Amino acid sequence: MHIATALLFTIGILGAADIFIFHTIKGRLTQRTECRKEVVIHVLRGFVYAAQFVVIPNYRLTGGWFWALALLFVVDVIIAVTDVWEEPKSRAKQGGLSSAEYLMHIVLSVLVGAMLREVIAQTWGDWSLPTAITERDTFNSISFVMAFGSATVAVCEALALLTSRPRPIHVRVRLDASVKEVWEFTQDHHRHPEWDHRFSHIEMLEEVIKTGTLMKYTKRIGPFLICGMGRYKLHRLMKQSTFEFWSDQRLSLIRRGVGLWLYKELPDGRCEFSTSYTYEVRWGFVGRIIDLAFRPLFQKYTEASFRRLAREHFAAPDATVLGVAGRLPERFA
Structure with missing residues (x-):
């Protein structure tokens, strides 16, 4: 040798x-x-x-x-x-x-x-x-x-x-619908799990959604049920929803996070719907190691949810869904 x-x-x-x-x-x-x-x-x-x-x-x-x-x-x-x-x-x-x-x-x-x-x-x-x-x-x-x-x-x-700051998750899609139509559908918490893979059930704790409204959410992963809470930090009608979320369940990798949804009207009347969010993990050093693999999967998972939204609810099976490049979202051409 x-x-x-x-x-x-x-x-x-x-x-x-x-x-x-x-x-x-x-x-x-x-x-x-x-x-x-x-x-x-x-x-x-x-x-x-x-x-x-x-x-x-x-x-x-x-x-x-x-x-x-x-x-x-x-x-x-x-x-x-x-x-x-x-x-x-x-x-x-x-x-x-x-x-x-x-x-x-x-x-x-x-x-x-x-x-x-x-x-x-x-x-x-x-x-x-x-x-x-x-x-x-x-x-x-x-x-x-x-x-x-x-x-x-x-x-x-x-x-x-x-020890470095992980990049946020960014996803956006352009839909052949008005801002009002996209807003009303995506803000319906009863129908939210129909298109968003990240949730199995969402329950609002108040009848009217506004800044400060609390919600409960669950996600079933095989035999495990992950539970958490969320709160609207800012709710601007047909423009923006900013929220924070957290879970006290030790089984949940995500400890707490923040995110937002943005609704933008395009010159041709269509809607550009986007989300950006990030989170902190639990389990210390082990959790950060797991997140090296989990965060890219969560990015893809969210992109898949937006494709599902476009395909199944806005009759746009070929809609372009953009993800992230570095710390910034990709831009439409």
């Missing part, structure tokens, strides 16, 4: 330079909300590299353990492909990747391919041997230092994500 180890160490050194120069100094990826997905990918890759630094130079995995090694490389390939897929969207506001970073990625890809070929050549047939983890004759302590460094960078990037 001497050649594979040398290639791995070279990849590690160049990868560290890539992170420091292009991700941290120039790109400031952990500080840009539009780059959050890319940073999550980099965090996962950091832990995969840490495992490779420990295993490849120091241990031979045979029998059943061979497939664990194969899985490690499969995960590495999936992460690499996902990173390539995400980068154009993540770096769009920065004008894409620089020529120098492209060159770095090409060199790293060639080295990774060469290392993978060498590992396959050295381990081919090991699945047929007895299941065991055997220490190699030349134990390499430097690899553990590099593994520690890779894992440390991944942890630091993860902490930067968890």
Whole structure:
């Protein structure tokens, strides 16, 4: 494994330079909300590299353990492909990747391919041997230092994500209906769960909806029933509803949040309906980790609700629903 180890160490050194120069100094990826997905990918890759630094130079995995090694490389390939897929969207506001970073990625890809070929050549047939983890004759302590460094960078990037302010959720749609029609339908709390996937039931605690009105809401997720409360902070007829919401239920990831609905009349008489909201999570550090995956899903969930609203209630199956780019909502052309 001497050649594979040398290639791995070279990849590690160049990868560290890539992170420091292009991700941290120039790109400031952990500080840009539009780059959050890319940073999550980099965090996962950091832990995969840490495992490779420990295993490849120091241990031979045979029998059943061979497939664990194969899985490690499969995960590495999936992460690499996902990173390539995400980068154009993540770096769009920065004008894409620089020529120098492209060159770095090409060199790293060639080295990774060469290392993978060498590992396959050295381990081919090991699945047929007895299941065991055997220490190699030349134990390499430097690899553990590099593994520690890779894992440390991944942890630091993860902490930067968890302590940064998450981006709000923005969704908007243009409907072939008047503001009055959209307002009356979307403000009907009895029919709200028909189109909004986020709620199973809404109950107003006052007959007239106005600033200060309280409501109860529930959402059933499998066998679990999530309960919460909401209050209208500002209610301007056919213009805007601003609200706050919270849940005292420990089962709920969302502790409290704020949001608004906006109704805008377009020059042709149609209505542009939009929402923006954000929230705080409970469960401390664990909750913030879960929210890294939950918030993008909630963004998509809300977009799906707006598509459902347009398709099923305003006869607009092809309506364009816009989401979010960075911290700002996307704009209609």
